[in-house]
Amino acid sequence: MVERTGYVDGEPCWADVVAADVPAAQHFYGSVFGWTYTDTGADFGHYVMCLKNGRIVAGMSPPMPGSEQLPAAWSLYLMSHDLAETAYRIEEQGGKLLVAPMDIPGNGRMLFAMDPSGAAFGAWEPGRHTGSQLYDETGALCWAEVTTREPTVTDFFYRDLFGYRQTRVPGTVDSGDEAIDYSAWSLGDADPVAGRLTMTPAWEGVPAHWSVYFATDDTDAAAKRALAAGGSVQHGPFDSPHGRMAVIEDPNGAVFTLISR
CATH class of the missing domain: 3.10.180.10 (2,3-Dihydroxybiphenyl 1,2-Dioxygenase, domain 1)
Structure with missing residues (x-):
């Protein structure tokens, strides 16, 4: 673990x-x-x-x-x-x-x-509580990103807040035909700890927000369990450069992302 x-x-x-x-x-x-x-x-x-x-x-x-x-x-x-x-x-x-x-x-x-x-x-x-006791482990938080329509403002804000070193990550969404604007944020020389995603027109009506990712050893199986337990699959499962992902909505309406590395 x-x-x-x-x-x-x-x-x-x-x-x-x-x-x-x-x-x-x-x-x-x-x-x-x-x-x-x-x-x-x-x-x-x-x-x-x-x-x-x-x-x-x-x-x-x-x-x-x-x-x-x-x-x-x-x-x-x-x-x-x-x-x-x-x-x-x-x-x-x-x-x-x-x-x-x-x-x-x-x-x-x-x-x-x-x-x-x-x-x-x-x-x-x-204090006594120091955060999640597991990270990047099945069933635990493994990534987070802020999704925004104002990438420059957002990048400057968090860089000034915590000193993130920000690196633009070029790429495309899983459909292969829509470019994305993504910035990975690192602390010092360490690996990235979070990211910033710029919304495209497909996000119309969705407010800016932080997305949380939870690790799973099998995204497809976890998505099926989510459906059986009363949740819904908003998007996916689909392959990405970082693993197989699915965007899930729980029975109360809260949204998170599954990823298997």
């Missing part, structure tokens, strides 16, 4: 999903990934830790009071060991704080923000 005990600033380190029907979500992700669950209790709003092989890999929660009408969605968190500085830089670079830095007692601190193109994301300052 690819176990993690910590992340450097700017790395995707955590993802959680809001589910109006938590039991349906637990059944779905248990069927697709084999996840088991631990409810953290009423003091933490019944936030659920999702586990793969006994390791914490994601979070799940019911909607917060007053937000019941918001669509279900996966949220991504980037690591920050100085959340106050990150909050300052978010606003300085044209972003907007949606949730100011707040303590999660005994676990760490978090904020939630919107980048200048309208994509929402979180940042996490670790």
